[in-house]
Amino acid sequence: MTGRTAGAVDEQVIDRLRDAVGARWVRTDAATRRAYARDATPLFDAEPDVVVQPGTTAEVAAVVRIAAAHGVPVVARGAGTNLCAATVATHGGIVLSATRMDRLLEVSEAEQLAVVQPGVTTTALATAAAAAGLLYPPDPGSRAVSTIGGNVATCAGGLRGLKYGVTRNYVLGTEAVLGTGEIIRTGGRLVKDVAGYDLTRLLVGSEGTLAVLTEITVALVPAPPTAGYGVAYFDSLADAGRAVAAVVGAGLVPATLEFLDATCIEAVESHAGLGLDRGAGALLLFGDDGAPAQVDAALATMVTACRDAGARAVTTAPDVATAEDLLAARRCTLPALSRLGSLTVLEDVSVPRPRLAEAVARIGDIARGTGVRVGVFGHAGDGNLHPTAVADGQDPAQVAAVHRTFEQIFQLALDLGGTITGEHGVGAAKLAWLPRRLDPAQLALMRRLKAAFDPAGILNPGKLGS
Amino acid sequence: MNVFDPEVLGRCMSCGFCLPACPTYALTGDEASSPRGRITLMRGIEDGTVSLFDPAVQEQASMCLGCRACEPVCPAGVSYGLLLEQWRDTAWRGRDTPWLVRPLLALTRHDLVLRVLGRLRRHARPGPRRHPGPHLLLGCVERVLFPGVSRAARAVDPDLQPGRGPGCCGALHAHNGRLGEGEAMARALGDRLPGTIVTTSGGCAAHLAGVLGRDRVAELSEWIVRRGLLPPARTGQARPRVAIQDSCHLRNGLGVSATIRTAVGAVAEIVELPSARDCCGAAGTYSLLRPRESARIIAPKVREIADAGVDLVVTVNPGCQRQLRTAVRRAGLEVEVVHLAELMAGQR
Ligand SMILES: Cc1cc2nc3c(=O)[nH]c(=O)nc-3n(C[C@H](O)[C@H](O)[C@H](O)COP(=O)(O)OP(=O)(O)OC[C@H]3O[C@@H](n4cnc5c(N)ncnc54)[C@H](O)[C@@H]3O)c2cc1C
Ligand code: SF4
Ligand code: SF4
Numbered sequence: 077m078t079g080r081t082a083g084a085v086d087e088q089v090i091d092r093l094r095d096a097v098g099a100r101w102v103r104t105d106a107a108t109r110r111a112y113a114r115d116a117t118p119l120f121d122a123e124p125d126v127v128v129q130p131g132t133t134a135e136v137a138a139v140v141r142i143a144a145a146h147g148v149p150v151v152a153r154g155a156g157t158n159l160c161a162a163t164v165a166t167h168g169g170i171v172l173s174a175t176r177m178d179r180l181l182e183v184s185e186a187e188q189l190a191v192v193q194p195g196v197t198t199t200a201l202a203t204a205a206a207a208a209g210l211l212y213p214p215d216p217g218s219r220a221v222s223t224i225g226g227n228v229a230t231c232a233g234g235l236r237g238l239k240y241g242v243t244r245n246y247v248l249g250t251e252a253v254l255g256t257g258e259i260i261r262t263g264g265r266l267v268k269d270v271a272g273y274d275l276t277r278l279l280v281g282s283e284g285t286l287a288v289l290t291e292i293t294v295a296l297v298p299a300p301p302t303a304g305y306g307v308a309y310f311d312s313l314a315d316a317g318r319a320v321a322a323v324v325g326a327g328l329v330p331a332t333l334e335f336l337d338a339t340c341i342e343a344v345e346s347h348a349g350l351g352l353d354r355g356a357g358a359l360l361l362f363g364d365d366g367a368p369a370q371v372d373a374a375l376a377t378m379v380t381a382c383r384d385a386g387a388r389a390v391t392t393a394p395d396v397a398t399a400e401d402l403l404a405a406r407r408c409t410l411p412a413l414s415r416l417g418s419l420t421v422l423e424d425v426s427v428p429r430p431r432l433a434e435a436v437a438r439i440g441d442i443a444r445g446t447g448v449r450v451g452v453f454g455h456a457g458d459g460n461l462h463p464t465a466v467a468d469g470q471d472p473a474q475v476a477a478v479h480r481t482f483e484q485i486f487q488l489a490l491d492l493g494g495t496i497t498g499e500h501g502v503g504a505a506k507l508a509w510l511p512r513r514l515d516p517a518q519l520a521l522m523r524r525l526k527a528a529f530d531p532a533g534i535l536n537p538g539k540l541g542s
Numbered sequence: 543m544n545v546f547d548p549e550v551l552g553r554c555m556s557c558g559f560c561l562p563a564c565p566t567y568a569l570t571g572d573e574a575s576s577p578r579g580r581i582t583l584m585r586g587i588e589d590g591t592v593s594l595f596d597p598a599v600q601e602q603a604s605m606c607l608g609c610r611a612c613e614p615v616c617p618a619g620v621s622y623g624l625l626l627e628q629w630r631d632t633a634w635r636g637r638d639t640p641w642l643v644r645p646l647l648a649l650t651r652h653d654l655v656l657r658v659l660g661r662l663r664r665h666a667r668p669g670p671r672r673h674p675g676p677h678l679l680l681g682c683v684e685r686v687l688f689p690g691v692s693r694a695a696r697a698v699d700p701d702l703q704p705g706r707g708p709g710c711c712g713a714l715h716a717h718n719g720r721l722g723e724g725e726a727m728a729r730a731l732g733d734r735l736p737g738t739i740v741t742t743s744g745g746c747a748a749h750l751a752g753v754l755g756r757d758r759v760a761e762l763s764e765w766i767v768r769r770g771l772l773p774p775a776r777t778g779q780a781r782p783r784v785a786i787q788d789s790c791h792l793r794n795g796l797g798v799s800a801t802i803r804t805a806v807g808a809v810a811e812i813v814e815l816p817s818a819r820d821c822c823g824a825a826g827t828y829s830l831l832r833p834r835e836s837a838r839i840i841a842p843k844v845r846e847i848a849d850a851g852v853d854l855v856v857t858v859n860p861g862c863q864r865q866l867r868t869a870v871r872r873a874g875l876e877v878e879v880v881h882l883a884e885l886m887a888g889q890r
Contacts, residue, residue, distance in 0.1 A: 411617030
């Protein structure tokens with residue numbers, strides 16, 4: 077991890093912060109600093125000097141201005157569920173928590189959009205949308221906890237990415253505080269608006285390195301009336317891969333196409349006992365939503381595709397409860413794996429869809445080589461896979477082996493024409509890998525962009541753009 | 543330090559799924575007062591990055607309600623309640639025990655005083671010296687505060703033998719930094735009262751089940767359903783509208799909530815409060831130790847009760863009963879807060 081190079085947080089800074097947001101919302105005690113030293117990323121840990129919880133955009137701007145004047149880092153934080161150490165204060169400084177700014181400002185049925193403060197949780201937004209007969213499609217596994225601010229700043233994906241896209245496809249506008257303390261409004265409520273650079277898109281996935289988001293306008297879509305799901309078991313992932321290719325070849329863009337490899341099936345079954353086929357080499361969970369007839373037709377096509385690819389068994393869920401069980405199997409994969417060891421490292425690479433089965437097979441080879449237990453699950457529809465290593469976190473040799481495994485997996489993803497992160501982000505965890513994914517000219521441009529938004533270099537240093 | 547069970551602590555993967563379930567996180571939006579934050583502090587205590595006795599760390603051990611709402615939502619199955627007991631067992635040792643807790647713990651050990659106070663208030667009379675059970679646990683708090691509850695439980699099932707001797711199961715001790723003592727008290731009680739121990743307190747049920755085994759313990763609603771003690775359905779009569787307050791330890795610790803609804807539903811029309819499953823802020827000694835947070839936690843619930851237009855609120859734990867009764871009265875609502883036993887007894 078990078079050492080601390082930034083300006084000091086002295087009494088003067090603390091006093092000014094207290095004046096700006098109220099003493100109650102500025103905390104420097106040992107317990108607070110320890111609690112904010114971590115997010116959901118294993119193995120990363122660094123305490124901030126102070127934690128600030130502003131309540132308004134003006135207060136956010138005041139905090140950033142103080143930080144800029146003193147050269148103190150500002151790490152924006154939502155729920156701290158990111159998996160790339162993006163909210164770990166590697167350079168110390170201020171953690172700026174958005175949890176107090178959690179108001180849902182508006183849901184407009186007429187315009188099919190919602191306006192929220194950054195601290196609103198994904199589920200709260202989705203629930204409010206549903207109440208108006210609308211759908212907010214991005215559904216990261218963490219949605220009950222994660223905030224919209226965090227979702228936008230990481231461009232979160234989810235189980236519906238193939239058909240509905242990811243967070244970036246739904247952000248219409250933002251209000252944000254630049255590293256200078258200036259407040260900007262990008263985009264807005266309009267579907268069409270090309271006046272100026274698309275700064276909204278630039279802020280999506282910027283991981284708190286360009287600006288602090290203080291308000292977000294998202295697009296909503298009409299809620300589909302029905303959804304249906306099915307499950308297929310295969311002897312190997314290669315067979316499942318052929319089924320996916322056939323589905324796509326048939327011109328179908330289903331909402332759900334998720335896979336689990338044999339290690340994951342075994343872990344889920346011993347944990348949850350859902351009656352999965354333990355002997356299978358791969359499980360494919362498929363589903364679609366829309367008008368009833370359309371859903372039926374899509375499911376029929378997918379069942380045929382699976383059978384033709386040599387599936388051991390294919391079933392569709394006759395009712396909602398069964399469908400929920402199927403989705404639960406996919407959603408509990410990570411916790412089920414985590415029970416196998418004290419250290420669980422969930423990774424996130426993407427490869428071109430046709431190379432998915434090959435990628436999983438070669439990840440198996442890598443894991444055998446390093447002797448690390450790795451389960452792979454992910455989004456078969458969009459080529460995004462989550463190799464997950466489980467090990468004994470107390471054993472330095474095993475931790476080192478996990479690192480070696482992922483080094484090779486990242487290289488593999490790049491070799492296959494893929495990327496080092498599909499949806500979890502770069503953060504501090506993958507910064508070292510970024511130069512292998514992006515060429516020097518692009519990296520240099522990113523640094524210049526960062527300098528334009530944040531001349532003092534205080535916004536989340538040691539992460540993307542540093 | 544060696545405060546926590548390393549296997550339980552190691553199981554947490556810091557995913558944060560417990561945050562939305564936690565009442566103190568809802569109050570503060572502060573990671574440090576969330577379950578994950580507290581677990582990070584526990585890890586810090588173990589590896590020496592924070593001190594167990596740092597006032598800010600102590601504050602988080604104290605602010606936690608111990609409601610265990612973080613347990614059922616945890617995908618990794620972290621037994622947070624156990625970690626909290628271990629934390630307080632070390633943190634509240636000796637002079638660090640909150641001063642308000644001390645006389646309470648002393649009193650509940652002082653069983654003669656309890657027995658006399660309880661008798662004066664006419665709880666159910668203990669049965670013969672050696673009885674094979676099933677036994678009704680007379681409780682410690684309950685025997686004094688709500689003596690009518692044990693009489694009502696006996697009216698519901700006359701076969702229940704009110705247990706002789708000290709009534710305290712030690713839950714209060716286990717939750718307040720006296721883990722060993724609390725477990726010893728539960729074991730002593732288990733030896734003295736053979737057979738099934740039926741309790742009218744969710745907190746006692748969870749603690750006893752943890753020490754004696756689940757099969758030795760039944761909470762009253764479970765007992766009523768299991769023994770077929772539901773009164774016959776009545777027709778043509780106006781049924782009271784009743785809201786239910788779950789007991790945290792019963793619901794989150796033992797997974798008991800459906801039988802309460804079966805029992806209440808047999809005699810009344812249930813109006814579910816949106817926050818029925820959420821902690822009322824009584825939380826054992828919490829309402830005494832942290833009256834301010836406790837009042838903030840119950841405030842939305844009182845508004846829900848007012849909006850629901852119910853005749854009664856039914857509780858399954860004496861602490862909740864006291865907390866809700868006080869809050870409802872203070873708000874000037876015309877709603878009675880009763881124990882499940884009293885509701886069921888009144889219906890036969
Ligand atoms: C069990 C589990 C499952 C997950 N499943 C998925 C999944 O399916 N798909 C997926 O994409 N991700 C998933 N994630 C990762 C994570 O939940 C997402 O990255 C999520 O978007 C993070 O939201 P957050 O509120 O927790 O943000 P945080 O973790 O707090 O922050 C994430 C980033 O956003 C920045 N940020 C936060 N708020 C602001 C703001 N107001 N202004 C500017 N920057 C800000 C931070 O600086 C940081 O760089 C999962 C995580 C877990 C633990
Ligand atoms: S939900 Fe469980 S595993 Fe996740 S942070 Fe909370 S305690 Fe840890
Ligand atoms: S026991 Fe209750 S108050 Fe304590 S951390 Fe868990 S959910 Fe929060």
